[in-house]
Amino acid sequence: MTTLFIKNMVCNRCIMVVQNELDKLGLPAVSVSLGEIVFEKEPSLEEKNNLAEALSALGFEMIDDKKSRIIEKIKNTIIELVHHQDNEAKTNLSDILSTRLHNDYNYLSNLFSEVEGTTIEKYFIAQKIERVKELLVYDELSLSEIAFQLNYSSVAYLSNQFKKTTGLTPSHFKQIKEEKRKPLDKV
Structure with a gap:
């Protein structure tokens, strides 16, 4: 193989x-x-x-090269956790990455920061916020259901992180997206 x-x-x-x-x-x-x-x-x-x-x-x-492969595996693991395994990641991200990539988390963290210019944690948060945006646009889940699905400790914590990252509250983001969308019969 x-x-x-x-x-x-x-x-x-x-x-x-x-x-x-x-x-x-x-x-x-x-x-x-x-x-x-x-x-x-x-x-x-x-x-x-x-x-x-x-x-x-x-x-x-x-x-x-080996370093690029490791970085890509880190990114793919985070994307898989955030976008494809709803509410399954109850374990620490550092433990998951160390186990899956068979490396010490400090090594992975330092390598990621050196190559990507950001931390693993910031990348993870960015992926989670993108997932929140996606779920808000779908408009099928309440904010508390989204917070639960993405393992936030509270809706307030999710809202604060969302605002810190995007500059908007989740409800304002949702309102803006709804204003931009036209009903099908108006397209």
Whole structure:
């Protein structure tokens, strides 16, 4: 088994697009997940180059160096936790990252800050706020349900973090989004 690491894969649609490119190129993969493609046997240099070119045209990038792979794994783990595993992350983020990436959290934290220019915590908060925005726009959950789903200790804490990050309260953000949306019959 051999693994190729891909940068900028952030959702299930990305996985589908990468899988589609692999199919077009005739490269059978054992699995495709966020940031990774696992092959039974290592693709040839020509196959790797063709894949890199096809993925680059779609906004993805193959990662070769170890530090970049670790950074991408950190990002993908956080994205998976925030966007795809509602209310499952009761454990500390530092414990989750250390366990999944088989590295000391201090090393991961320092590396992330050095390469990305921000902390893991700030990146995690930014992802959570993006998820809150998404859920507010869907308008299916109350703010207290959103706070529970994203493991906030209270609605007040969520609201404070949202305002600190966006400059708006959640209700003002929701109001602005509703004003910009036109009813289907007016489009």
